[in-house]
Amino acid sequence: MPDITLILLAAGCWMVAAVLPFVPPVKEGRLSTVVGALGSLLAFVAALHALLSGHASHVDLRLWLGPVRLEVDALSAAFLLPLHLVAGLGIVFGLEYWPANLAKGFGRSLRFYFGLLVTAITLLFLLRNGLVFLMAWEAMAVSAFFLVATEHHHPEVRHASWIYLVCTHTGTLIITASIILLAHRMGGFPWLPISGAAEDLDGWILLLAVLGFGFKAGLLPLHFWLPAAHASSPSHVSAILSSVMLKTGVYGVLRVSSLLPTVPAWLGGALLALGGLSAVYGVWNALAQRDYKRLLAYSSIENLGIIAMGIGLGWTGRATESPILAALGFGGAIFHVWNHAIFKSLLFFGSGSLLHATGTRDMEALGGLAARMPRTALLLFPAVLAVSALPPFNGFLSEWFLYRGLFASLKGGYPWSAGLALLALVLTGGLAAVAFARFYGTVFLGSPRSSAVDHTHDPSALMLGPMALLAGLTLAMGLLILPLLPVLDCIIGLLAPSPGGLSAGSLAAPLASILGRDLRLLLVLEGLLLALGGLGLAWLGGRKVRAKAPPTWDCGYAAPTARMQYTGSSFADGWALALPGVTRRVRTIRRLFPGPQTFRLKVVDAVGDGMVVPWFGRLAARLLRFRRLQPGFLALYILYLLLALLAVFLWLLVRGRFLA
Structure with a gap:
């Protein structure tokens, strides 16, 4: 059976899973979970086969819009894998995580829009028609809006969901402009590789694609919708929003660029610099957060900047x-797409x-x-090491690709932005x-x-199972990189179709030859680290536990309390104060025997909350003056239409005489 058939069957399973909770006999959503997980298994196997075999499969449809092709190639398969890994594990995780809110009426709508989101993104990765691509993009955006607004009875959730909706539709407008220019370049909406140079038009197409898809990817300064939306969602x-939906912006940029014969060198340098700034800004804001879900959301901005x-x-390599x-x-970009999907999903499941x-x-x-939830603490530890880019876990290796590329760019005398990106990656x-x-x-x-910890315990196997699988993958992806190099080569060949310059083979060969020796050495070092870690665990496990452990040295305090330990805010104090939008409030000591003192950091997003949201607020207040043009009279609206038609006729008349 062709891979495309299995993937379309998987999309159908997810649509069935979305509708099943509304069927009267189905109450708890277990059947919906089974159908959705089965769909993800089918799609994952098909995408993996397409990636390993290197063969694309497609199906052509005749719709009222014209011919529409659905195709799975190496690039599509590379993004389908994390989608259905996270979606399948997420629907299993949600079965135990969300049942407490079923009585409030949120469970059915949550499962419906979750299934719709997975279906829309699956089709998005398959479609090869610009117009139908926009329809799938809109279905994804709207379903994500309803998922973000699941707990809409909270005012902050409604605020976050509406900001997301405005931002995603602003990005969609820019993407539409890029696709229209692309259709003009191709002579139609079907996406086919273009031959023949048109550097100015290609530059505009890619620039609009970066801006439009950058809204979805959360690149600076288009990121401000992301922290509140991800923190407010289940x-x-x-x-899935962080690990997959943000990557649809990455996929869109890569897909559009793969259709064009040339890429301007200045655009590659600009994206290098923008990615570096986004990464530093995202991780610096993450450092200042008290809300751990907002911390993870800002970390997603950091990792999308790395991609x-x-x-x-x-x-830059294509242009030069x-x-x-x-x-x-x-x-490095594709490998980090996979790695980020794994460790960030694990972190959000842990949260x-x-x-x-x-x-x-x-x-x-x-x-x-750690004493009350030992399994959760153990399973989250690999994700913490991976997101910190520490060996032997997967986040380290994908960043190593970029380090080697940036150093090679500096040696070759390429744009100054490579130096900026290298410093940003280190920081x-x-x-x-x-x-x-x-x-x-x-x-x-x-x-x-606080008392919030008093009755905590590890969750059930339905929540720990997906976390355990992802924790194993963070280590496996870090150790099994050598077999993945030919797979990455296959994807790289699709991303640089330059008839007059680079070919797929000339691109794919250097990856194994450059990194082969490095990776073998790194794997030896990682093996030593694992061996030392195993010996340490064995030594700790073999120690005899004393009947009664002595008390910890308490610096002379007779009755130490939990308030005497360092807080996360004090730990991040020096780093966070260097960030714009962070203010510090401290009650200073003024007496010989002072009373209780307080220390608090207030964090405001300098770009979103400090600039963009206030500016839009002032703009909205001014635009409200035009509401008087909508009094509700049908005759007046017909007059507006007639005046608009008259203006168009006058413009055509003046234009015709001017051209004559």
Whole structure:
């Protein structure tokens, strides 16, 4: 059976899973979960086969819009894999995570829009027609809006969902302009590779694509909708939004660029710089957050910036006909798409376990959870190491691709933006380690800081099972990179179709030859790390436990309390104050025997909350003056139409005489 048939069958399973909760005999959603998980299994197997075999399969449809092709090639399969991995695990996780809210009427709508979102994104990765692509894009955007607004009885959730809706439709308008120009370039909406140079038009198409798809990817300064939307969603929804939906912007940029014969060199350099700034801004904001779901959302901005750096490096390689840069850039970007989907889904599932057990998203109210939730603490630890880009986990290797590419770019005398991106990547790695050391230490170590921890316990196997699988994948993807290189080569060949310059073979070959020796050495070092870690665990496990452990040195205090330990805010104090939009309030000591003192950081997004939202608020207030033009009289609206038609006729008349 062709791969495309299995994937379309999987999309049908997800539509059935979306509708099943509304069927009267179905009450708990278990049948819906089974059907959705089966669809993800079918799609995952088909996409994996398409990726390993390197053969594309397609089906042609005749619709009233014209011919529409659905095709699965290596690029589509590369994005279908994380989609159906996260979606299948997410629907299983949500079966245990969400039942408490079924009585409020949220469960059915949540499952419906979750299934619709997965179906829309699946079709999005298959469609090869610009007009139908926009329809699938709109279905994805609207279903995500309703998922973000699941708990719409909270005012902050409604606010976050409406900001998301405005931003996603603004991006859609820009994407529409890019697709219209692309249709003009191709002579129609079907997406076929273009031959013949038209550098100015190609530059405009790609620039609009970066702006439009950048809204969805959350690149700076188009990111401001993302933290509130992801923090307000149910945790398994946040996982698919962050791990997959943001990547649809990456897919759109890569798909459009793969159709064009040339990429301007300046655009690759600009995307390198923009990706570096987005990564640093995202991780720096993550460091200042008290809400651990907002921390994870800002971390997604950081990782999408890293992926954008890879695309910018690949475009620079295409423009300068450098196979090394193109291979390392595109290879690093695709590999980080996979890795981020794995460890960020694990982190959001873990945050769901924490929220399910404690009822709070405030890190400062937690602490000491490693003793109360040991399985959750153990399964989240690999994700913390992976997101901090530490070996032997997967996040380290995808960033290593980019380090090698950026150093090669500097040696070759390529744009200054490579130097900026290299510094940004170094700073991002350091800040990510600090941010997630703060997260893990504040939540799981130390002593409980509030009563929210009193009755916590590990969740059931339905929630721990998906987390365990993802934790295993974070390590497996870091150790099994050598067999993945030919798969990445296949994808790289599709991303640089330059008839007069680079070919698929000239791009794919350097990836294995450049990185082969490095990766073998890295795997040896990672094996040593694992061996040392195993010996350490064995030594700890073999120690005899004392009947009664002595008390910890308490610096002379007779009665130490949980309030005496460091907080996450104090840990991040020095780093966070350097960020625009962060203010610090401290009650200073003024007496010999002072009373209780307080310390608090207030974090405001300098771009979103500080600039964009106030500007739009002032614009909306001014536009409200035009509401008097809508008094509700039909005759007046008909007059508006006649005046508009008259204006068009006059413009055509003047234009015709001017051209004559």
